[in-house]
Amino acid sequence: MFSRFKEKLTGFKEALSSKIAEKVSLAEKIAGKKDNDKSADKEIESQAKALPAADKNAAHVKSTAPNGASSGASPAKPSLFPEKATGDNKPKSRFSFLEKAKSLIFEQEVILEEKDLEEPMWALEMALMESDVALPVAEEIVREVKSDLVGKKKKIGADTGALAEQSLRSALITLLSKNHLDFDEYIKGKEKPVKILFVGVNGTGKTTSIAKVARYLMNQNYSVVLAAGDTFRAGAIEQLEVHGNSLGLKVVKHKTGGDPAAVIFDAVEYAKAHNKDIVLADTAGRLHTNINLMDQMRKIVRVTKPDLLIFVDEAIAGNDAVERARLFNESVPIDGSILTKTDADAKGGSAISIAYITGKPVLFLGIGQTYPDLVKFEPEWLVDRLMGEAEA
Ligand SMILES: Nc1nc2c(ncn2[C@@H]2O[C@H](COP(=O)(O)OP(=O)(O)OP(=O)(O)O)[C@@H](O)[C@H]2O)c(=O)[nH]1
Ligand SMILES: [Mg+2]
Structure with missing residues (x-):
């Protein structure tokens, strides 16, 4: 019973696992970089403290470009750490970026963002369609799974297959529980x-x-x-x-x-x-x-x-x-x-x-x-x- 469905799901689980592994290795790289840059950080921090509140951002922006690089210090790709939408386009300082990296590594977690889920969600939709799930139903399941996973903290080293399964399981239960009649x-x-x-x-x-x-x-x-x-x-x-x-x-x-x-x-x-x-x-x-x-x-x-x-x-x-x-x-x-x-x-x-x-x-x-x-x-x-x- 349903042997092909189970088999098709492996693609989704693998895509999610490899995305998480990618994020973990990126997080670890940043953590390593943080140690090397400790002195630069200290300097940033002391400059920030010395300035009036209104100038603090400017100081960060300036000081994050010690080697003449552009002031937009936020890394271009891929963003490991989702920022809350602030509604402005302020460049993120490297200081806050590294602080975040530190706390995330300390907590041994990564957070899944919408764009991390593109590939796994594609794999899931394919798996569902190949299992004869009707298109609007497959799309509904993908929407549910995605909204469940986005923003989810993922413990480094934990079983990513279980995360994928739990999320899909609850999406299926929700879908199948609609219109229930005893x-x-x-x-x-x-x-x-x-x-x-x-x-x-x-x-x-x-x-x-x-x-x-x-x-x-x-x-x-x-x-x-x-x-x-x-x-x-x-x-x-x-x-x-x-x-x-x-x-x-x-x-x-x-x-x-x-x-x-x-x-x-x-x-x-x-x-x-x-x-x-x-x-x-x-x-x-x-x-x-x-x-x-x-x-x-x-x-x-x-x-x-x-x-x-x-x-x-x-x-x-x-x-x-x-x-x-x-x-x-x-x-x-x-x-x-x-x-x-x-x-x-x-x-x-x-x-x-x-x-x-x-x-x-x-x-x-x-x-x-x-x-x-x-x-x-x-x-x-x-x-x-x-x-x-x-x-x-
Ligand atoms: N494996 C399996 N076979 C089933 C199941 N339900 C019915 N069948 C078989 O399907 C065949 C057709 O079953 P019927 O109950 O005659 O189907 P029907 O819809 O009444 O058929 P018509 O009256 O000709 O339209 C029979 O050989 C049943 O034994 C089931 O759940 N599993
Ligand atoms: Mg009959």
Whole structure:
């Protein structure tokens, strides 16, 4: 799971580590220079003390150019020590520069500036894009990581890989926590029977996910009815019946070619008459480009008024899954997604992107072909696996 994502991140970690190493060696050089220049510093200091306050800057500027060099003593590149924006263009004295160097070396720290992060951030954006993270999502993550790292004091000798990981981890958690919906709480608080409709393109795992969600709900003592709303594909009704039999559930069905909305309507009536808590309704797989089938889906939704419309797609489809989710959501607003086949997904991009792009939460992840292979979506669970901190 997500092996390529982890692999791609190494470039970002290495770029950040080497930038920090560069800064450390520069800081140490300056520290060495400071010792050689001690006498010059003393002179600067005494001159500064002797002058009235208003002239102090002028004295620094003057005295920092003992060998006739220009008075702008602040080093041209690269600035190790970010100055607070003062709003003026006063040249920085070498005195203050060396004092800063001294304190930074003393504290054994360097501070990361925005320009230090150019390369690492580029590496991060590339890693995310190559992992199929959608562009606006990759840009958002990069923005978050950058704002977390800029101005951060970095202890010399500490583990820079950990710094990179911590920052990315918290950016991912923030992103994935947006639009969160607690499925269990939702079901608990909703008037029964709760009607849940599953839609998506062909073969993504809708019917399997219905069976998994049924078992998940049964484990919480809810009673469940299945609606065989895929009246289109040959064998689809029988497939749902196999699951119904395995789980001991009533499957409400009509004939192949029948009206899916009518099947779902009947299933809801059955649930009401028999005091069942939840109706899980299957639908035929349809391509987002098939106008007739998309129209039919809108009709099913209009007639059956599901409480939750869940879009199901497979994580391995990467950017395609994200794009399909966006188009389904535009056609008829979804309430959330289930991403299946996460167990076979090396990249992780769709799992990261889909909630952000649709503005609707991921509710579950499918992690295999058997009923228990369903994980309620939690940002930490996913990030632990993306970052390699937990096994699948
Ligand atoms: N590895 C893995 N396979 C899965 C997962 N979910 C579903 N599958 C497999 O994906 C295949 C298709 O699953 P279905 O549930 O029939 O998909 P569907 O969306 O209902 O398909 P259509 O009704 O034809 O549109 C089956 O072989 C499932 O076992 C998952 O999380 N992991
Ligand atoms: Mg199906």
